[in-house]
Amino acid sequence: MAVAIRQGQPGDIPELVEMINGFAGRNLMLPRTPEAVMKTLPDWLVAVERETDGTESLLGCGSLVALTPELAEVRSLAVHERGQGKGVGSTVVENLVALAKAREFSQVCALTLREEFFQRLGFEIVDRWSISPKLWQECIYCPKFHRCDEVAVVKYLTVRRPEEAGPGKHVAANPLLKWQAWQPLKLAYSYKPIHLHEE
Numbered sequence: 203m204a205v206a207i208r209q210g211q212p213g214d215i216p217e218l219v220e221m222i223n224g225f226a227g228r229n230l231m232l233p234r235t236p237e238a239v240m241k242t243l244p245d246w247l248v249a250v251e252r253e254t255d256g257t258e259s260l261l262g263c264g265s266l267v268a269l270t271p272e273l274a275e276v277r278s279l280a281v282h283e284r285g286q287g288k289g290v291g292s293t294v295v296e297n298l299v300a301l302a303k304a305r306e307f308s309q310v311c312a313l314t315l316r317e318e319f320f321q322r323l324g325f326e327i328v329d330r331w332s333i334s335p336k337l338w339q340e341c342i343y344c345p346k347f348h349r350c351d352e353v354a355v356v357k358y359l360t361v362r363r364p365e366e367a368g369p370g371k372h373v374a375a376n377p378l379l380k381w382q383a384w385q386p387l388k389l390a391y392s393y394k395p396i397h398l399h400e401e
């Protein structure tokens with residue numbers, strides 16, 4: 203099968219939304235509307251199967267969402283059932299990571315139920331609360347909001363964490379996730395608890 207990765211085009215949207223919403227119906231990912239995909243189309247990559255006559259059929263997709271100037275999220279990753287287990291999903295993620303690098307992000311993250319899949323691609327599992335809360339801004343729309351089983355994963359692109367750097371190796375001044383990005387969350391936690399039933 204000849205698989206090509208390219209930027210999403212308006213003509214891909216109906217098939218793409220149908221695939222995503224099929225998986226969303228099984229609680230594997232969040233649904234998308236055609237309008238939402240259209241608005242963010244430059245951020246979408248699709249995997250297509252190309253026939254010798256040039257016709258294409260959609261196999262998979264994924265999008266890159268900027269959460270902060272440093273951090274991008276791989277979102278809406280999906281591969282049609284007929285194309286799964288053949289490396290298509292991995293190729294989409296690798297291309298989204300390359301896109302993130304080209305757009306000068308220093309980290310890419312994802313929320314996933316398939317953490318081993320992302321780990322094989324160089325992502326590592328992190329505490330979900332160490333990531334900007336912007337990662338969670340969509341969670342209120344998720345049917346699993348109150349029983350979330352997703353795992354947060356991050357891949358470091360242009361910077362190294364201090365413990366990874368050997369002697370003499372460059373370490374960026376601010377290699378970790380932007381703390382100021384989740385300051386409101388910290389403040390929320392610092393409120394004094396209210397005791398309704400004082401003894």
Ligand SMILES: CC(C)(COP(=O)(O)OP(=O)(O)OC[C@H]1O[C@@H](n2cnc3c(N)ncnc32)[C@H](O)[C@@H]1OP(=O)(O)O)[C@@H](O)C(=O)NCCC(=O)NCCS
Pocket residue numbers: 225230231279280281282285286287288289290291292293313314315316318319320322
């Ligand atoms: C998760 C998903 C995107 C993975 O896509 P995929 O195309 O099946 O992914 P790959 O084929 O690259 O990798 C899947 C497995 O096949 C294996 N594989 C990769 N290339 C292969 C090849 N050429 N031949 C056989 N197996 C291969 C990989 O080792 C991988 O194993 P792992 O899952 O244990 O890491 C896909 O299963 C999917 O769309 N699921 C439903 C929607 C969903 O859950 N989306 C949210 C994802 S966060």
